[in-house]
Amino acid sequence: MNKLKQEYLDKIDEIVDKHKDAKGPMKLMLHEIQNELGYIPFEAMEKIANAIHVPVSKVYGVVTFYSQFTTEPKGKHIISVCLGTACYVNGSQTILDLLCEMTDCEVNSTSENGLFSIDATRCVGACGLAPVVSVDGTVFGCAKQLEELKMLVLDYLKEEATC
Numbered sequence: 698m699n700k701l702k703q704e705y706l707d708k709i710d711e712i713v714d715k716h717k718d719a720k721g722p723m724k725l726m727l728h729e730i731q732n733e734l735g736y737i738p739f740e741a742m743e744k745i746a747n748a749i750h751v752p753v754s755k756v757y758g759v760v761t762f763y764s765q766f767t768t769e770p771k772g773k774h775i776i777s778v779c780l781g782t783a784c785y786v787n788g789s790q791t792i793l794d795l796l797c798e799m800t801d802c803e804v805n806s807t808s809e810n811g812l813f814s815i816d817a818t819r820c821v822g823a824c825g826l827a828p829v830v831s832v833d834g835t836v837f838g839c840a841k842q843l844e845e846l847k848m849l850v851l852d853y854l855k856e857e858a859t860c
Contacts, residue, residue: 701738701740705734705738706740708730708733708734709730709734709738709740709741709744710744712726712729712730712733713726713741713744713745713748714748715729716729717748717749722745722748722749723745723749723751723756723759724759726741726745726748727741727745727756727759727760727766731765731766731767734770735770735771736767736768736769736770736771737760737766737767737768738768739768742756742757742760764818769806769807770807770811771807771814772802772807772808772811772812772813772814773811773812773813773853774812774813774814774832774833774853775813775814775816775831775832775833776796776800776813776814776815776816776830776831776832776850777815777816777817777818777821777830777831778792778793778796778815778816778817778818778828778829778830779818779819779820779821779823779827779828779829779830780793780817780818780819781818781819781820781821781824781827782820783820783824783827783828784820784824784827784828784829785828786827787827787828788828789827789828789829789830792828792830792843792846793815793817795847796815796830796846796850797815799847799850799851799854800812800813800815800850800854802814802815803815804816804817805817810857812853812854812857813850813853821836823836823838825838826838826839827839830846832846832849832850
């Protein structure tokens with residue numbers, strides 16, 4: 698297991714201390730830690746458990762139950778492809794496969810270079826735009842935006858190659 702940087706441990710301590718006396722503090726802490734670090738490391742779960750006097754297994758259960766939490770660091774660019782029914786029948790699986798090939802990243806993981814994370818998601822409530830893909834929070838809908846999406850990913854790859 699990798700050792701967490703001291704600055705991350707200090708940030709976790711700060712967040713836990715800020716929320717430990719709040720009503721229902723666990724999710725507040727988890728959300729803020731994920732916003733700060735991009736994921737929730739096990740060390741954070743231990744600190745939360747100690748602060749609110751619950752077993753680590755309870756904190757871990759919450760982290761793994763809610764899909765918005767992740768225990769793995771995400772890439773610099775997060776791509777989410779909706780595989781809900783409307784998106785799927787309109788070709789989202791083909792788009793997902795193409796994006797995985799372009800980024801050299803498997804579904805629900807992060808590329809080795811840390812540039813991309815690709816997540817398969819379920820209905821995002823934009824069925825009229827199906828298929829829907831989100832890149833760093835920007836939503837691309839309809840197959841007609843596929844070329845724009847490809848160009849964005851290619852730009853990110855080109856940008857990384859010049860760094």
